[in-house]
Amino acid sequence: MRSSVCSLFISISVLLAARPGDGIAVRNITAVLGQSVTLRCPGHSPVQRLYIQKNAVAGPDFINGFDTARELDVDSQYKNRTTVNRTDLSMEMRNISVSDEGSYNCVVFETLVKHKQFPVYLTVTAEYNIPNVTAVCSEPASGEASCQLSCWAAGGYPRSVVRWAELNLSLMSDNHNNSFQDQNSKTWTINQSLSYHCNQPTNISCSIEGATSETVTICKGRADDEKISLDAAVISAIAVLLLIIFIVSSVYVIRKCCGRRRPIPGDAALEVPLADCHSQPQGRCLQQHPPDLKGSS
Ligand SMILES: *[C@@H]1O[C@H](CO)[C@@H](O)[C@H](O)[C@H]1NC(C)=O
Ligand SMILES: *[C@@H]1O[C@H](CO)[C@@H](O)[C@H](O)[C@H]1NC(C)=O
Ligand SMILES: *[C@@H]1O[C@H](CO)[C@@H](O)[C@H](O)[C@H]1NC(C)=O
Ligand SMILES: *[C@@H]1O[C@H](CO)[C@@H](O)[C@H](O)[C@H]1NC(C)=O
Ligand SMILES: *[C@@H]1O[C@H](CO)[C@@H](O)[C@H](O)[C@H]1NC(C)=O
Ligand SMILES: *[C@@H]1O[C@H](CO)[C@@H](O)[C@H](O)[C@H]1NC(C)=O
Numbered sequence: 378m379r380s381s382v383c384s385l386f387i388s389i390s391v392l393l394a395a396r397p398g399d400g401i402a403v404r405n406i407t408a409v410l411g412q413s414v415t416l417r418c419p420g421h422s423p424v425q426r427l428y429i430q431k432n433a434v435a436g437p438d439f440i441n442g443f444d445t446a447r448e449l450d451v452d453s454q455y456k457n458r459t460t461v462n463r464t465d466l467s468m469e470m471r472n473i474s475v476s477d478e479g480s481y482n483c484v485v486f487e488t489l490v491k492h493k494q495f496p497v498y499l500t501v502t503a504e505y506n507i508p509n510v511t512a513v514c515s516e517p518a519s520g521e522a523s524c525q526l527s528c529w530a531a532g533g534y535p536r537s538v539v540r541w542a543e544l545n546l547s548l549m550s551d552n553h554n555n556s557f558q559d560q561n562s563k564t565w566t567i568n569q570s571l572s573y574h575c576n577q578p579t580n581i582s583c584s585i586e587g588a589t590s591e592t593v594t595i596c597k598g599r600a601d602d603e604k605i606s607l608d609a610a611v612i613s614a615i616a617v618l619l620l621i622i623f624i625v626s627s628v629y630v631i632r633k634c635c636g637r638r639r640p641i642p643g644d645a646a647l648e649v650p651l652a653d654c655h656s657q658p659q660g661r662c663l664q665q666h667p668p669d670l671k672g673s674s
């Protein structure tokens with residue numbers, strides 16, 4: 378039965394190929410990867426037969442359909458995925474994959490000898506993920522910065538290109554297309570890298586079809602960086618200077634006050650020099666220990 382069905386399709390295609398320009402426009406329909414699509418054939422039921430075929434290089438392949446006189450043999454890859462509605466002469470196809478893209482024909486047999494053929498072109502699309510953008514910049518002490526930019530997103534169809542917002546084409550170089558197609562799903566991973574030169578802060582983002590990456594700022598500007606680091610340097614220099622002045626004056630005070638004695642760690646250290654002070658001639662300790670403090674100790 379299957380071979381007779383096939384030979385019938387081949388004879389139909391030969392028949393129609395011999396009479397080109399029937400004046401029937403190709404209807405275009407679009408399906409989204411993984412979702413379903415319904416292919417409606419023109420005509421009014423009841424009809425004798427409906428064949429929905431897909432045009433392949435080797436000739437038409439039977440997808441699904443019906444024949445009022447007999448049961449048709451549907452290939453296993455379409456059996457669970459397609460449902461034919463005899464009332465409105467349509468076929469629902471579920472879980473669409475990229476390989477479903479192509480040209481189809483509805484062959485409507487009003488009677489056993491009278492049929493019409495309606496070409497349909499099915500386009501498959503798949504949305505790309507949100508692109509990832511990376512920027513690695515080397516910012517020399519003077520002159521312009523050089524950044525290595527890349528943008529990539531997976532899972533889309535058909536093949537697409539990267540579009541960069543805010544980038545000046547004349548400052549780009551070393552463009553590389555590293556895009557590839559997954560052999561199983563037939564979806565594309567789009568990947569572009571390039572070098573970019575700039576001397577002022579630039580906010581960049583990339584888009585692949587409808588999906589846009591986050592924004593990153595490149596060439597943030599040495600002027601700003603230098604100002605910030607200069608400010609920081611001045612503040613830390615002042616802090617260090619103050620610290621040195623404090624330490625030096627403290628050491629001076631302790632040495633001047635306590636003479637040749639080495640300070641002993643612990644509470645005793647505080648008391649012993651004080652006691653020492655009292656044994657020193659008044660003139661040496663007077664400035665550091667005002668009379669009221671001396672009196673209380
Ligand atoms: C279907 O698409 C093809 C090419 O993609 C175009 O030439 C044709 O005009 C389209 N037909 C309709 C009815 O939109
Ligand atoms: C179709 O579905 C039947 C029953 O649900 C299952 O046994 C069969 O393996 C499926 N065939 C394919 C090609 O998925
Ligand atoms: C076939 O299509 C008709 C008209 O769209 C609808 O009323 C009917 O429920 C469908 N039949 C099945 C089995 O889906
Ligand atoms: C849809 O088809 C893909 C292959 O194209 C398969 O891996 C996946 O399991 C199918 N999903 C369902 C729900 O049948
Ligand atoms: C792009 O860069 C070139 C070279 O620096 C400059 O002459 C041109 O004005 C820039 N174009 C835009 C749109 O910024
Ligand atoms: C990358 O691909 C795009 C689109 O196909 C093309 O415009 C561009 O010139 C390509 N760049 C390189 C370096 O091949």
Ligand SMILES: *[C@@H]1O[C@H](CO)[C@@H](O)[C@H](O)[C@H]1NC(C)=O
Nearest residue numbers: 577578579580581592593594
């Ligand atoms: C870049 O983005 C930041 C934050 O979104 C904004 O403050 C800045 O003005 C933008 N710079 C330029 C050159 O557009």
